[in-house]
Amino acid sequence: MNKIEKRLREVLARGEKGLIAYITAGDPDLATTVELAVAMGEAGADVLELGVPFSDPVADGPAIQAASQRALAGGVTVRGIIRAVEQIRRRSDIPLVLMTYYNPVYQYGPGRFAADAARAGANGLIVPDLPPEESGPLLEAAGDNQIDLIPLVTPNTPARRLPVITGRARGFIYCVSVTGVTGERESIMTDLAAMTDGVRSVTPLPVAVGFGISRPAQAAAVARHCDAVVVGSALVNTVAQKAGTPGLIKAVCEQVRELKEALTAREVQGVAAL
Amino acid sequence: MTMTVPDERGYFGRFGGRFVPETLMPALEELDAAYAQAKQDDRFREELQYYLAHYVGRPSPLYFARGLSEFLGGARVYLKREDLNHTGAHKINNTMGQVLLARRMGKRRIIAETGAGQHGVATATVAAMFGLECAIYMGEEDIRRQSLNVFRMRLLGAQVVPVTSGSKTLKDAMNEAMRDWVTNIATTYYLVGSVAGPHPYPVIVRDFQRVIGEEARRQIQEQAGRLPDYVIACVGGGSNAMGMFHPFLDDEEVVLIGVEAAGHGLDTPLHAATLSCGRPGVLHGSLSYLLQDDDGQVAPVHSISAGLDYPGVGPEHSHLMEAGRARYVAATDREALDAFKILCRTEGIIPALESAHALAEAVRLAPQLSRESIILVNLSGRGDKDVHTVAKEMGVSLDE
Numbered sequence: 001m002n003k004i005e006k007r008l009r010e011v012l013a014r015g016e017k018g019l020i021a022y023i024t025a026g027d028p029d030l031a032t033t034v035e036l037a038v039a040m041g042e043a044g045a046d047v048l049e050l051g052v053p054f055s056d057p058v059a060d061g062p063a064i065q066a067a068s069q070r071a072l073a074g075g076v077t078v079r080g081i082i083r084a085v086e087q088i089r090r091r092s093d094i095p096l097v098l099m100t101y102y103n104p105v106y107q108y109g110p111g112r113f114a115a116d117a118a119r120a121g122a123n124g125l126i127v128p129d130l131p132p133e134e135s136g137p138l139l140e141a142a143g144d145n146q147i148d149l150i151p152l153v154t155p156n157t158p159a160r161r162l163p164v165i166t167g168r169a170r171g172f173i174y175c176v177s178v179t180g181v182t183g184e185r186e187s188i189m190t191d192l193a194a195m196t197d198g199v200r201s202v203t204p205l206p207v208a209v210g211f212g213i214s215r216p217a218q219a220a221a222v223a224r225h226c227d228a229v230v231v232g233s234a235l236v237n238t239v240a241q242k243a244g245t246p247g248l249i250k251a252v253c254e255q256v257r258e259l260k261e262a263l264t265a266r267e268v269q270g271v272a273a274l
Numbered sequence: 275m276t277m278t279v280p281d282e283r284g285y286f287g288r289f290g291g292r293f294v295p296e297t298l299m300p301a302l303e304e305l306d307a308a309y310a311q312a313k314q315d316d317r318f319r320e321e322l323q324y325y326l327a328h329y330v331g332r333p334s335p336l337y338f339a340r341g342l343s344e345f346l347g348g349a350r351v352y353l354k355r356e357d358l359n360h361t362g363a364h365k366i367n368n369t370m371g372q373v374l375l376a377r378r379m380g381k382r383r384i385i386a387e388t389g390a391g392q393h394g395v396a397t398a399t400v401a402a403m404f405g406l407e408c409a410i411y412m413g414e415e416d417i418r419r420q421s422l423n424v425f426r427m428r429l430l431g432a433q434v435v436p437v438t439s440g441s442k443t444l445k446d447a448m449n450e451a452m453r454d455w456v457t458n459i460a461t462t463y464y465l466v467g468s469v470a471g472p473h474p475y476p477v478i479v480r481d482f483q484r485v486i487g488e489e490a491r492r493q494i495q496e497q498a499g500r501l502p503d504y505v506i507a508c509v510g511g512g513s514n515a516m517g518m519f520h521p522f523l524d525d526e527e528v529v530l531i532g533v534e535a536a537g538h539g540l541d542t543p544l545h546a547a548t549l550s551c552g553r554p555g556v557l558h559g560s561l562s563y564l565l566q567d568d569d570g571q572v573a574p575v576h577s578i579s580a581g582l583d584y585p586g587v588g589p590e591h592s593h594l595m596e597a598g599r600a601r602y603v604a605a606t607d608r609e610a611l612d613a614f615k616i617l618c619r620t621e622g623i624i625p626a627l628e629s630a631h632a633l634a635e636a637v638r639l640a641p642q643l644s645r646e647s648i649i650l651v652n653l654s655g656r657g658d659k660d661v662h663t664v665a666k667e668m669g670v671s672l673d674e
């Protein structure tokens with residue numbers, strides 16, 4: 001069992017649900033990303049997702065699009081991000097997942113990307129535009145390097161695709177809460193229980209739900225149906241608002257703390273992968 | 275070479291595939307199945323045939339451009355007149371086919387991306403005719419330089435959604451259309467405008483554009499008694515070129531030339547010559563040649579013609595290039611403008627700036643050839659939409 005799944009199981013064993021926190025690497029700059037990552041881990045994030053920005057992020061809404069553009073305008077590179085991962089790993093043992101699109105990986109070379117990311121201390125990869133039908137080369141490289149390739153399941157994924165998607169997965173299964181792109185949402189209409197039950201019927205891996213979750217109460221409500229909750233755009237928006245101010249790290253950590261608190265409450269206990 | 279591409283995963287040689295978010299996978303499978311069924315259905319073929327004949331105005335003429343040929347002094351140049359189609363470009367061959375498919379699939383809402391606005395207009399047109407809701411994504415930069423087409427789309431009842439992200443051109447419009455599709459997958463049909471995108475779009479669009487080459491191949495044999503020596507078409511995403519080339523693929527003596535936009539020149543960063551200068555990468559759901567930096571970030575591109583201003587290219591073109599069956603060259607903004615003016619003066623035809631890139635290659639090539647040689651150029655569209663751009667280049671102000 002790799003670091004990510006192990007961590008999530010520890011969290012569940014304590015009677016909590018996991019918080020998977022996302023920020024875009026290089027927004028506002030990589031030095032800040034390193035500080036944020038370390039501090040977010042201390043504030044209660046159980047797994048950290050680091051976005052490797054891509055110029056054409058079709059699965060992302062306005063917040064992460066803008067963050068990616070800011071990071072790229074600031075000159076962030078894949079190599080730079082891998083160095084940042086190394087720095088984070090020296091100071092924190094939080095499980096780290098890189099989230100990016102396939103082209104940056106393809107250009108770097110799937111084998112080299114997985115090897116360099118693993119050596120730096122990354123534990124998982126999420127590539128939203130790489131369905132199982134196309135993931136062969138990266139899956140192999142990830143396996144060779146002890147990196148988990150984490151797949152996505154969406155509300156419209158037919159049952160017949162679930163075994164294909166989850167069959168070679170490791171780490172956790174990422175259930176997308178809405179048919180749509182990332183971004184904060186007022187409410188989530190999807191029948192999450194049905195989706196996560198479907199996933200659990202084909203895999204013993206922990207199940208996380210993400211996309212659209214921003215507020216602690218929302219996180220708690222969603223967590224009743226899964227093992228971990230992913231929060232991205234809401235944190236990215238805070239980074240955008242506070243970038244360049246001394247209160248940036250404190251503000252993000254406060255948000256992380258509140259979210260994690262909501263995931264520790266009694267009400268969220270219940271169904272879990274244990 | 276194998277002409278029976280793509281394979282069932284949508285690969286043309288090593289190019290193509292389906293690199294999309296999971297939400298789109300079931301929709302692409304559904305589309306694939308619906309198209310396979312429609313293709314076998316005589317009623318579907320007859321319906322398409324009916325609208326192509328009576329609404330689009332097919333077959334489009336093949337025209338021997340005597341004035342142009344004499345001016346160039348060499349090969350005889352024939353023009354395939356896609357500019358005479360309803361809405362003024364080849365784009366409607368594809369939108370007509372796909373809207374019939376969308377109806378079969380029970381979809382009531384159509385979305386599309388557009389660069390020059392020609393695909394947007396062609397989509398808005400068929401949506402209006404069939405009473406479907408229609409949203410067209412268009413980069414802010416393109417909205418500015420193609421204002422005539424924006425107004426046409428609005429007249430046709432479409433919602434034109436300005437795209438302000440990234441480079442504010444065609445690729446960003448396609449990103450935004452894909453985001454809309456991901457969000458409204460149950461109700462919406464995404465009508466892709468070129469032979470790009472995830473499988474099965476490159477096949478569907480190619481098949482609906484093949485009518486260009488099928489007609490032209492028959493017409494040139496009737497008029498000239500033989501096949502052409504060269505077939506030339508401009509390449510943005512590559513749909514007019516693929517539609518023209520495809521029926522000639524087995525005619526090995528026919529040289530196929532795709533012309534990309536060289537913008538300010540291939541030695542500058544301001545061009546959109548994907549096959550000439552790019553390398554394989556993944557954008558908009560398929561693996562194909564791509565203009566990008568070392569890190570795989572998609573490069574900003576430039577062309578005077580909005581329809582060619584695209585950093586990617588359809589996967590089958592990448593395959594034809596690597597297989598050596600087609601060759602790809604580029605024409606600069608200046609060469610396209612010169613060819614544009616030549617056609618106006620020698621033939622009384624105002625071509626689209628996109629098509630002017632194909633003409634530019636004919637202008638270069640014809641004088642080197644004998645009178646016995648035949649060049650077939652796909653005149654993919656008419657230039658009404660471009661007169662503002664050309665006037666500006668000529669230093670003429672058209673505004674009050």
Ligand SMILES: Cc1ncc(COP(=O)(O)O)c(C=O)c1O
Binds near residue numbers: 363364392467469514
């Ligand atoms: C007249 C015309 N020709 C060519 C193109 C380029 O597209 P494609 O390469 O798909 O034919 C366009 C696109 O807008 C166009 O309007």
